[in-house]
Amino acid sequence: MIVAVASGKGGTGKTSVACALGLALDRPLTFLDCDVEGANAHIFLHPYLRSEEEVVIPYPTIDRSKCDACGICVSKCHFGAMVRLGKKVKVMESLCHGCGVCRLVCPQDAVIMSGRPVGTVHIGTAGLMRFFCGELRTGEALSVPIIKRLKKEMDDTVIIDCPPGTSCPAVEAVEGSDFALLVTEPTPFGIHDLKGMIEVCRRLDVPCGVIINRSFGEDREVESLCKTEMVPVLLKVPFDRKVAEIYARGGTLLEAMPKLTDKLNDVFIEIVGLKR
Structure with missing residues (x-):
């Protein structure tokens, strides 16, 4: 099962959700940090990096x-x-x-x-995860070749932390996935860019579902969009200052909200069912 965790814009909590999902599953899997222009999953997963490979x-x-x-x-x-x-x-x-x-x-x-x-791929392990992280060379513009190299590392279960947006890097990261988890926020920009990402998934023929991060409980505009587009809302992560405080120290969503462990496992089971 290849799960792409994506977002139409930056700052929605995509990497937080991707890392939390990987930790919550607590099983052997492969984690690909394809956000090569600003890779930061290593801050939260603390991998042991044993080697690196230049992408040419x-x-x-x-x-x-x-x-x-x-x-x-x-x-x-x-x-x-x-x-x-x-x-x-x-x-x-x-x-x-x-x-x-x-x-x-x-x-x-x-x-x-x-x-x-054009960049480097860092290779290591984080708990039960095989960990691969792409890093775009300073001054370079071509991130797609690095993402293509990362996506050679496939497994039975793969979590892809995608670049934000709907441009070539994001398309390359999502393409070929079994399911895309789209992380959004209940703001005008978040809703606008979520619509673009839903369209990308549709064109790539990749089924998708939405996670609303920093939810205030009643997120009518996001839910209305999802209903119109026939995309399920799989999870709401409530707005909580505690998350930001722990995040600032390099902690994870699961540290701030331990109950999310079971909820993320339920999300994974649900998307496996949706894929079938």
Whole structure:
């Protein structure tokens, strides 16, 4: 069972819920921290990190002795990463996605694909969990290759802490999951962005359910949206200052609200049933 814990916006408590779910299940599983631009699950799970692996993408370099600056690679690059400057072709590193089209179309065989590191995967264990955490290199923009590397680590039970939002990194993290737990908050921004994430799940054909974090009990607008979209509200986590105090010390939701252990197990059982 692959469960993606996602959210339409940042700050809804997605990582808190993902970590709490992993701890509540208390069984062998794999935890993937795919929020590679701001990974912080390690703060709460305290993993023992035993190794790390560099993530490298293909990167074109130009053989000046062969290149005649014909410009075919420039015209075929979908990302605008190839630029012709007089009699030279320059690769814009920050724009290059490593797709290799430039090498395929070059009539002079002047493009050589080498490697460019974009980030790191940290590997370890946290209790019964296999723990994998992606970290985007400072100044880099391409997080998807790191997420793809993380998602090679599959198991019978997998929890994916997804990047926030509805852009490429979030889509890559959710795609292929058995179920998406969408963590939201009862605010105008939370409701607006939840709607976008529900649409992403629908397009990816990934069933989803909602957890309302920082709930005041009556969350009519969120519940109305979920009813309209035919998405179940699986759990409400009440607003409580104690959670923020424990969170600030690196504690977890379960420390603040021990009763959530049984409730999260019930949620997991329910989503297994919904998947079937």
